[in-house]
Amino acid sequence: MAQAGIEQTETMTVREAIRQALREELDRDDDVYMMGEDIGDMGGVLAVTGDLIDEFGEERVRDTPISEAGFVGAATGAAATGTRPVVEIMFSDFMGVSMEQTMNQMAKMRYMFGGKTEMPVTIRTTEGGGMGAASQHSGTVHAWIAHFPGLKAVSPGTAESAKGLTKAAIRSDDPVFVFENKMIYERQGEVPTDPEFTVPIGEAAVEREGSDVTVLATQRLVGDSLDVAEDLAGGTSVEVIDARSLYPLDTDTIVESVEKTGRLVVADESPLSYGIHAEVATRAMENAFFSLDAPIQRVGTPDTHIPFSPTLEDEVLPDGDDVREAIGRIT
């Protein structure tokens, strides 16, 4: 699937881009429908689904009881029997409720059955700190899904990739988790308008070219890193890559960049130990061992939960300053 129709674009927020993706896919395919808590008349707690219920009705934009195990399980059963559910889990911290259905059913059915079923289910969920929502509503847990076999995981950093990845996820016959960072819903960008536009799952995007150091970032940290790159321009030339897809992970694009720059910073909001960073770093090392001129730097949450108080939350959340410091340590 190539990036078709990127000629015409429109400026919109990440939130609008996701809603447009949902609208287009609901339009395109009658077998696609959505379910989640308060995604209907309430329009979603973070206002992503908005007025879709008015357009598509309550059979296709379904409010569920508060039972993530029940509706994620049901979505799995539904995906195995001919329909294509798109599920919203309000906060990714609630994924624990439905982890059994995710890990043992959704992720494993195709394989355990010797390929005798497809699993076209999409799970959209929100991640990240920054709004004072405290430890049970601010987590970044995508490493779990990226690690677990049988699941695909994407994590858009721009409005364009938010739209394109959401559409690709819905069209995929595999379970795809779309991790939406809640602090970038208002971030704007240029988004292709062609309804056939998708972003292939498994391809990273070089958002800014540079030659001194590579920053592989995800979600909110993509924008933050681009700002830093702009700031440093003239002094240090920073290449910024949006990972976009965590599993599969686009090793080639990362390696190519590191071969050019010789230096790598990995910036992702997940907790540092056993997080996204280590995998990216290890692949860089495995494939570009002799190109690396300095130790790879990790920018992430330092193995704490996200505390409530803004002072404390600021302290633990990775941001542009942390990316800048990491760059500084190796350039």
Place this chain on the structure above:
Amino acid sequence: MAQAGIEQTETMTVREAIRQALREELDRDDDVYMMGEDIGDMGGVLAVTGDLIDEFGEERVRDTPISEAGFVGAATGAAATGTRPVVEIMFSDFMGVSMEQTMNQMAKMRYMFGGKTEMPVTIRTTEGGGMGAASQHSGTVHAWIAHFPGLKAVSPGTAESAKGLTKAAIRSDDPVFVFENKMIYERQGEVPTDPEFTVPIGEAAVEREGSDVTVLATQRLVGDSLDVAEDLAGGTSVEVIDARSLYPLDTDTIVESVEKTGRLVVADESPLSYGIHAEVATRAMENAFFSLDAPIQRVGTPDTHIPFSPTLEDEVLPDGDDVREAIGRIT
């Protein structure tokens, strides 16, 4: 906590070592009790708890209904209110059922409450393929727990560490997951008999010294790696380290070894992408960047589930041969 009383030892299997640990801790502290499915009269599906019910009665060796969310949640509430539950989750694949209670309650309460509670709960569970138990009874999911903040994770590779870590876990005021690989229950080793013997959480053990290459292994692969080291002795001098504790991870011991050998193989049964391997590799690189003479090698499950058929299961499970090949690639 030092390794007290390791002078006197007894030969026993990993299974016996764990049971002895449980017995000693039940004996030592009245607030300690166990719960899980069929751990009483049945003695545990993999026969670890054995006859403990005869000694301690059904109040202290409690059979539960089949409700991991209920009893892991209850254990969390109990640990916050003055008792010290030791929970068995029969197969780690079932941890999904209780993931909400694990991630949002057990792992977070102490922190969210500003330190105003302890969380002395131990979760024992079994991992790993090798018995034809297929995809829902063979997983190795410890990377999830090692990654998630607020939880400690240990993974014994020998009878000695199985006993010492189990006891340390029960004595800890933090939630500790003990990941028992089911294929090593019959493996024998020397085990200290002093009831005060424990293995400190967070310390790796050099099980065999060597100078050419370091193998950092976990669980079953510790024994397999020791066998390989023995085989290669004379040709290649292999240092074998049992990680023992996945979180916290003993960076110092790993780095010290890598500084000596310049080469590292990480062998762990978890799926390779975003698994244990990458974190170990990244720490080695961060702390011994200029000592590394070759790319770090990973030995693990190649991102599949564990299939049923022995032919297929053998294919995907990492073993001594894989460790040997990995060593061969860099020595």
Place this chain on the structure above:
Amino acid sequence: MSDYTLDSAEGRVEALRRMLTIRSFDETAGERFADGEIPGFVHLYVGEEAVGVGTCAALNDDDYIASTHRGHGHCIAKGLNPKYMMAELYGKADGYCNGKGGSMHIADVDAGMLGANGIVGAGPPMATGAALSIDYQGRDQVAVGFLGDGAVAQGQVHEAVNLASTWNLPAIFVIENNRYGEGTPVEQQHNVDNLSDTAAAHGIPGVTVDGMDVTAVAEAVEEARKRARAGDGPTMIEAETYRYRGHYEGDEQVYRDEDEVERWREQDPIASFKERLIDRGELTEAVFEEMQAEAQATIENALAYAKEADDPHPSEAYEDMFGDSVPEIERFAQQATARTDGGDH
């Protein structure tokens, strides 16, 4: 309609035949397991045949069932072929799951069998999901979720039943109360008189039937099916039954005595149904013996087939993870192919 309904003599005889086939399959599987020929875990259905057969007799061919870890009986009741089932137990390439699933995961989605399931309580959400697809696409089907007495304690069961009830989906939940979850008696898992009391929490009818009586089960399911198709939502059926063998093969059964097993055997679902059919003049002892021999022959053929069938090629371990291939796995697949092409390893 299914191949057999209990309102005709032929249907009843066919139901008896299926029960015999199940028993023969499972007794054979038990023996082969004991001899070390079948790897992993095997949970047998001997004694419980009337539940699976009674349920499937009342279903249409294209209705769905979502099974449990104790799934062989459901498979045969739903019309799956014992040959490919046995091949799966032997881990062979043309078992139902190409050897990837084994006893605990036999599935044939096209035949409406959504899989045995190694996770206790995982069937009901699956059935609710299938019922959702049915409802969403306006098809004339129902979906049945089987679960054990122990599984009733699983939260996902409640969530699934509540969802099906609230959304009024064409689902049916069949509890196979065989009195134990592994070694733990039902009384130590629940505090209710009947497990069908669970239905009250979700506002749907709950009935308890004699699970040793294939017609009693079929009648309850037939009514539930009508209800579901009439748009009146799900039903919960508890079938009281018993397993004669251990929880899994190899279970020492310290938790019960032989007497208890013997008392249940007196109500054997096959023997009692056979008597009834003979009483009604629909069967003779001679025909029964012939049927029994046929069932055994079917299973022996299946066994011979399974034993001779090919093992999967090691590289198949890397197939079926996703609809397309991902580089992370592809490189191992290539290595595996190269290894055997080169003949080594």
Place this chain on the structure above:
Amino acid sequence: MSDYTLDSAEGRVEALRRMLTIRSFDETAGERFADGEIPGFVHLYVGEEAVGVGTCAALNDDDYIASTHRGHGHCIAKGLNPKYMMAELYGKADGYCNGKGGSMHIADVDAGMLGANGIVGAGPPMATGAALSIDYQGRDQVAVGFLGDGAVAQGQVHEAVNLASTWNLPAIFVIENNRYGEGTPVEQQHNVDNLSDTAAAHGIPGVTVDGMDVTAVAEAVEEARKRARAGDGPTMIEAETYRYRGHYEGDEQVYRDEDEVERWREQDPIASFKERLIDRGELTEAVFEEMQAEAQATIENALAYAKEADDPHPSEAYEDMFGDSVPEIERFAQQATARTDGGDH
């Protein structure tokens, strides 16, 4: 016994005072949130005061409660100090959680308050666990788990209730049925007449009481407490109530009209209880007004305290993850300390 029981006039007046304090606290918190002073999510209890107060009135001081995301009322009913509660809402260093928890996680384990909880349905397992500790150590206490109508759909609630029932633990489950889970009416989440019907699935008594009537709630809890202490196991109580404000502050409430809110306001738990106490000669209008003024003063003091209190030091973000320190976090703690010692950042 608690500081106030509803069988004495003083106790009743104290219960009224607590309801007033809760209302004052929550209305103030709502205003301060609207003004952007309080970060995060705030879920207010206005209209539901009789449930928390009625429950805690029937408890002993050392009994446990496990709360919900809508926890302020439970805290005040259980005797927590509004000063430290408000300081917590402001993220201050000497809030109940040292600023780490905020509104959704206020806890005071020593006072028997096991925490507000941001996860719907997470309270009941916590209560079952506390009841397990009580039972195991033979203490003379009970544990109450609060949950909303929406939470009844959560599997973990069923698992917890079933465990408490099967093990006969001294637990009480109080459903606060305020008719909505966020914007979704209870009828779209469940298909039962009364949410207390859930009790039937677990073999325990289930009662539905008027949750706008503090004495009705207290009586039900008192009976449940007796039952629990007599060793007869848990009870499920559904209290029918209503929240006057949005689900959270900022909620546009598209899902209901002002009329509905007005109808419920006519049964206001504070106004109606006040009338009753006046009728019984236990209260005068003047005393009531004084109490109201006192409650407001208490909250204003709490607010002033919270505003002036110190922020936590950034390095505190690295404390309390574990009982001991781990190197992974320790190095960040040291950096944070060094940063402020050096005065930069």
